[in-house]
Structure formats: structure tokens, C-alpha cells
Amino acid sequence: MTDTRTAPGGTLALSPDLVLSRAGYGAMQLAGPGVMGPPRDKDAAVAVLRTAVELGVTHLDTSDFYGPVTVNELIREALYPYPADLRIVTKVGFRRGPGGSWDPAASRAELVAAVHDNLRHLGVDALDVVNLRIADDDRAPVADRLGVLAELHEQGLVRHLGLSNVSAEQVAQAREVAPIVCVQNMYNLVHRGDDALVDLCADAGIAYVPFFPLGGFSPLQAGVLDDVAARVGASAQQVALAWLLHRSPTILLIPGTSSVVHLRENLAAADVVLSDDERRELDAITAG
Numbered sequence: 001m002t003d004t005r006t007a008p009g010g011t012l013a014l015s016p017d018l019v020l021s022r023a024g025y026g027a028m029q030l031a032g033p034g035v036m037g038p039p040r041d042k043d044a045a046v047a048v049l050r051t052a053v054e055l056g057v058t059h060l061d062t063s064d065f066y067g068p069v070t071v072n073e074l075i076r077e078a079l080y081p082y083p084a085d086l087r088i089v090t091k092v093g094f095r096r097g098p099g100g101s102w103d104p105a106a107s108r109a110e111l112v113a114a115v116h117d118n119l120r121h122l123g124v125d126a127l128d129v130v131n132l133r134i135a136d137d138d139r140a141p142v143a144d145r146l147g148v149l150a151e152l153h154e155q156g157l158v159r160h161l162g163l164s165n166v167s168a169e170q171v172a173q174a175r176e177v178a179p180i181v182c183v184q185n186m187y188n189l190v191h192r193g194d195d196a197l198v199d200l201c202a203d204a205g206i207a208y209v210p211f212f213p214l215g216g217f218s219p220l221q222a223g224v225l226d227d228v229a230a231r232v233g234a235s236a237q238q239v240a241l242a243w244l245l246h247r248s249p250t251i252l253l254i255p256g257t258s259s260v261v262h263l264r265e266n267l268a269a270a271d272v273v274l275s276d277d278e279r280r281e282l283d284a285i286t287a288g
């Protein structure tokens with residue numbers, strides 16, 4: 001299977017051992033309502049994961065936060081032994097509390113435990129990429145926290161390091177500590193606050209991986225988006241994803257879905273061609 005697959009949208013090589021399909025898959029939606037397990041339909045969740053891999057996805061985004069643990073266990077059940085070219089990106093820095101709260105968990109002991117938990121739940125000896133996920137209002141320096149993960153990288157437990165929900169300043173701080181391969185922040189057609197960071201990542205050869213590329217829990221809505229979609233004969237979701245792929249050469253997509261139909265549609269977005277005029281119209285959409 002591995003030899004015959006074609007990566008949707010082509011690939012971005014961040015390192016010889018980290019070649020990611022530009023259209024990937026984010027697994028959070030598989031956890032179930034409220035991102036708390038159990039999944040709504042476990043067989044359907046397994047089918048989504050297997051279809052993503054069959055269609056050439058080599059970039060799978062996950063975390064022990066999702067379920068918690070449910071999604072990593074699903075990934076292992078659906079895909080282990082993993083295809084040689086599949087890269088699984090996880091994140092640490094939070095834990096789920098009783099009732100589903102998202103609680104920061106970024107002490108040394110918590111970060112070390114989270115890496116070991118992810119290794120165990122995914123069934124691997126080393127994690128391909130670990131993102132340090134920062135809390136929304138936390139703009140404190142990240143060097144110490146990233147340093148813990150850098151030690152785990154030195155120990156061979158983590159191959160590559162990334163950041164999530166960070167400012168440009170925190171990216172710069174982190175890069176003083178260790179190489180950063182990816183930044184995963186909220187960004188989409190109507191939430192453009194990270195425009196400068198998107199460009200900075202492209203210049204630095206860092207992948208910029210937008211979370212909520214389709215708006216997350218609040219689906220993207222814009223008249224211009226619907227107009228362009230009707231003109232190019234694609235869905236609004238496909239146009240929103242195609243716009244992201246055009247936006248920067250180091251943007252990687254990880255749209256989430258619990259539906260095989262939507263998964264196929266999202267991966268096919270890599271083939272949607274937007275003219276310069278259409279891109280300009282979409283560029284003009286703002287959150288206002």
C-alpha cells in the first residue's frame with residue numbers, strides 16, 4: 001500500500017524522516033461529543049482513519065487530550081502496524097479534568113509523563129512530532145517547558161518538536177532551545193490574526209498547521225466563499241482548504257471530520273484550482 005499511495009496535495013519535507021502530505025487529517029473529531037469518549041460510532045471512526053491512510057495521508061494529528069486517550073487508542077487499533085511513511089503528530093501540555101475541562105499540565109513531571117503516555121497509547125518507541133500546546137492566555141516564556149521536551153528528544157523518545165497556540169515571540173524563544181519543525185495555531189479564511197506568523201514560518205522552513213481550518217465548532221460562513229465555491233464547482237469547505245494551501249507553501253492541512261464522505265471531500269480540496277481573481281476575493285474576507 002505504501003508504495004502505491006500518492007500524497008494528496010503533494011508533500012512538504014521538513015526533514016529526511018519527516019515528509020508530510022500537504023493534505024493531512026486531524027483526528028480530534030473522532031473522540032465523540034465534547035471531545036470526550038466514547039466515539040459516536042467506533043466502526044465509522046476506524047473507517048475514517050483507514051480511509052485517510054489509503055488515500056495517501058501521511059500526516060495524522062492527534063493527542064492524548066482527545067477522549068482523553070480514546071483517539072490515540074483508536075489510531076492504534078485502526079492503523080497499527082503503521083505504514084512506514086505515516087507520521088503521527090501529537091501534543092502535550094494539557095490534561096482533561098473531570099467533566100471534560102482542559103487544564104494546563106506543563107510541569108516537568110507532567111510533560112515527561114505525557115510523552116510516555118503517548119508512546120504507550122500509540123504503541124511506538126519514539127513519537128514523530130510532539131507539539132508543546134500553550135494555554136490561550138499564557139504568553140510566558142516557553143524555553144523551560146520546551147527544554148524538557150528537548151531532553152526527551154535527546155533521549156530518542158521524540159524525533160521532532162513543534163509548538164501550538166503560540167505567539168511569534170514564543171516561536172523565537174523556542175528556536176533558541178531546539179529546532180522547531182511546526183507551529184499549530186488557529187487560522188482560517190476568516191481568522192487571519194496569524195498572517196505575519198504564517199509568512200515567518202514559510203521563510204524559516206517551518207510548517208504552519210492551522211487548527212480549525214474549517215472554523216472548528218463554528219463553521220466558516222461568508223457569502224464570498226459560497227460565491228467562489230459555486231463558480232469553481234466545489235464545496236465551500238473545499239474552497240476554504242484550497243485557499244489555505246495556496247496561502248503559503250509551508251501550510252499543511254489537518255481538517256477534522258468523523259465522516260468518510262467529508263474526509264474524501266477534504267482531501268480532494270487539494271485538486272481545487274483557484275484563479276488569481278478568486279484568491280483575491282477570498283483574501284478580502286475578514287473576521288469583521
Ligand SMILES: NC(=O)c1ccc[n+]([C@@H]2O[C@H](COP(=O)([O-])OP(=O)(O)OC[C@H]3O[C@@H](n4cnc5c(N)ncnc54)[C@H](OP(=O)(O)O)[C@@H]3O)[C@@H](O)[C@H]2O)c1
Nearest residue numbers: 026027028061164211212213214215216255256257258262
Ligand atoms: N492545537 C490545538 O490546540 C488544536 C485545537 C483544535 C483542533 N486541533 C486539531 O486540528 C484539527 C482540525 O480542527 P477541528 O477538527 O476542530 O476543526 P475543523 O477541521 O475546522 O472543522 C471540523 C468540523 O467541520 C466539519 N466538517 C469537516 N469536513 C467537512 C466537510 N467537507 N463538509 C462539511 N462539514 C465538514 C466536521 O463535522 P463532520 O464530523 O460532520 O465532518 C466538524 O464539525 C483537529 O481535528 C485537531 O487534530 C488542534
